[in-house]
Amino acid sequence: MASGLTGRRRAVLALVCAVAVSVVYGIQPVIEAAGRDLGLDEGSLGWLVAAGQIGYLAGLVLLVPLGDLVDRRRLITVHLLLTAAGAGVAAIAPVAAVAIAGLALAGLFAVVVQITVAYVAAVSPAGERGRNIGAVTSGVVVGILGVRVVAGTLGEHAGWRVVYLVIAGLCAALALAARLTLEPELRRPRASYGDALSELVRLAAGDRLLLSRGLVAFFLFASFGTLWSGLALPLGDAPWHLGSTEAGLFGLAGLTGALGAARAGRWADRGRAPAVTCWALAVLAASWLLIAQAGSSLWLLIAGVVVLDFAVQAVHVSNQHLLTTARPDRSSGVIGAYMACYSLGSALGAVTTTWAYSAAGWTAASLLGAAYAGLGLLAAVLTRRLPRYAQALIQPPREPEEAR
Template identity: 85%
Template sequence: MPPGLTGRQRGVLALVCAVAVSTIYGIQPVIEAAGEDLGLGEGALGWLVAAGQIGYLAGLVLLVPLGDLLDRRKLITVHLLLTAAGAGVAAAAHGAGIAIAGLALAGLFAVVVQVTVAYVAAVSPTGERGRNIGAVTSGVVIGILGVRVVGGTLGELTGWRMVYLVLAGLCAMLALAARFTLEADLRRPRARYGQLLPSLGRLLVGDRLFLSRGLVAFFLFASFGTLWSGLALPLGDAPWHLGTTEIGLFGLAGLTGALGAARAGRWADRGLAPAVTGWSLALLTASWLLIVQAEASLWLLIIGVIVLDFAVQAVHVSSQHLLTTAHPDQNSSVIGAYMAFYSLGSALGAISTTWAYSAAGWSAASLLGATYAALGLLVAISTRRFNALPRAQQPSASASTTSADL
C-alpha cells in the first residue's frame, strides 16, 4: 500500500474517531435525565460514564493488538458495526443494568479509534506522521466535545435515548464508508496474538518512555474526566439552573481550545514533543484556577475550559507521536496499551468527580482535577530524560518542513 493519506481518507478516519468516541461520552450531557429515567441516584450517575470507559479499557487490552496481526481496514469496519450494536442496546434499555451493559459494549468496540490511529501511523511518511495523527485525532476531540452540544440538544428535544439511536446509525454508515474508502492494510504478522499480550507487560516493565507517557496520560485524562463528567452538575444547580442544551454548548468552548492545539502534531514532527508536554501540563494545572469559579462566573469557566482542552490535546498528540515513532512495528499494541492509561484515568475522573461534588460541591471536584493535573506535570518533569527518541528515530529538519499544511 502506498504511503500517505488522501484528504478524503483523512476525513473519513476523523469522522470514525469522532462518532466512535461519542458513544462513550454521549451520556454525559444527558446524564441526569438518563439517571432519572433508569432509576439511578445522583451518587451512582458516574457509573453510566464509567461503563463505557471500563468497556473501552477491556477493548484496549484484548482487541487493539489485533491491529498488528490483521487488516486494519477490516477491523475498523467490524468494530464500527459492533459499536453500533452496543449503542442500540443502550438506547433500548428499560433498566440501569441493561443500559450499563450496552454502554460497556459500545465502549469495548469504540477502540476502533486506536485501530484508526495505528492505521494512520503505519501509512504515514515519517515527516507527516505527527501532522496526520493530529488531523485524525482532531476527530476524537470533535466527538468528545461536539457530542455535548448535539447530545444536549437532542436530549432536551427528544430524550436521552435518541442520542444513542443516532450514534448507532452513524456508526453503521461509517462502517460502509471505511470499507469502500480506505486501502487494505495487509502485512505479514511478526508475532501471534498470544505473544502480543505478554509484550504489553514487557512495555510496562522495560520501556521507560512508554511508562512515563502512560502515567502522564493517566493523570491527564483523570483531570479531563473530572471536568467533563461533572460539569453538568454545577451548571444544572443554583445559581444557573441551565438545561441540557445550554450545558452542551460549553462543549464548543472545549472544542475551540482543543482544535487550537492542532499544530501539536507539527511541533512533534519537529522534535518538540517533550517541551510541549511540560508547558501544556502547567497550563492544565493553572486552568483549574478558572474552572473552580463555575458557580460565580461563566466567563471565567469558559476561559478555563478552553485552556484545559488545548493543553490536553497538545499532550495527547505529542505522546502518540513519540510512541508510534519509537515502536513502528507495534503501533496498534503500543497505542492500545497507552490508551489503557487514558481509560483508567477517565474512569477515575468520572467516578471521583460525582462523588466529590455530592460530598462537598464543585470546589472539591475542582481541587481533584487540579491535583490530577499537577501529578501529571510532576511525572513529566521527573521522567523527562526518558522522553528523547534515539537519534535515528528523530525527525529530520527537511522532513518536518516539507509537509503541506492542512
C-alpha cells in the first residue's frame, strides 16, 4: 500500500509545524526589545511569553478534538490563516494589551501542529506511520530552536515587529500550499463536538497508555524546558557574556541533535518504541553531565545540547507513534491530551530553572534537568508493559476455530 504522503506533502506539513510553533516561541529572543517598545516594565515581560503558551494550552483542549470530526485539511488551512491573523495583530499592536491579545490568538490556533500530526497518522499506512510522524514532527523542533536564531538576528537588525510580520506572511502562504497540495480526508464524523470533548476527558482520566505516555512527556519536556528557558543565563554571565544573537546560535546545535533522531520513527515502525523511550531517557539524563560544564567549556555544552535534543525527539516521536497506533479513530484527541502534558512540563521547566539558577547557579539547574529526565525514565520503566495494551486496542481477538 502506498503512503498517503509524498515527499512534497511531507515537506509542506513539516513547514506548517515549524512556522506554527515558532509563533509561540518567537517572542523569547526579542522579549526585551518588545517590552521596551510596548512600555512594559521588567516584571511584566513574562506576560508576552505566557500569552502564547496560555492560548496554546486552551487550543489543545478546545480545538484539537475538532480534528476527529472535521476534514483535517480544511482545519489546517483555516487554523493557519487565524494564526497569521494573531501574529499580524501582535506585529502592529500599538499597546501591550493588544500585543498580548494577538499573541494569545496566535497561540490558540498554533495547535494546527497537532492537527497536522493527526492528519499524518491518519493518511499513513501502518508500516510508514512512525517514519512520517518523525519526518513531520522534526519541523516542530526546527520551529522551536530555529526561531531563536532567526528571531534573534532579525529582531536585532529590523525590530521585533518584523519577526511577527514574517511569521504571519509564512502562515498565510502555507495555508494556500496546504490547500493546494494535501488530499481531503474521506470519513464521516463519529460524534458531536460535545462528545469529542467528553471523550477527551475520559481518555485523560482513564486511558492507561495515554496516562503513561503523558507522564513521560511531562518530565521529558520539563528537562527540555530547563535547558532552553535557562541557557541564556550562564551564557550571558561570566566568563562568556554572550548577547541574544550569539546565545540563539546554540539552537543550531539543538537542531543537529533533534534532526538526527528522525530515524526514531523507523524504529517505532519496527516495534521498538518502548525500548527507544527507555534508552533515550537514560541518554537525556547523561547529557546533563556535559551541559553542566557551560561555565567552563562551550564545546562540552554544545555536545550536551546535541545529545539532549536527540534524546528528546526520539522519545517524543516514539510516544506519538504508540498513541496514534492505539487510537487511530481518536488521534487528534489523544495527541491534544498528550501535548497538554508537554506544555505543562515545559512550563515547569521554565519556572524552576530560573529559580534554581538564582539560588545556586547553573550546576543546580543542571541537576534539576537531570532529575526530570530520571523521573521520566522511572515512569517509562514502571509502565513498560503498557504497549501490549495498545496492541490489544487495535488488534481484535481472533475467532475460535469452532466458530468459523
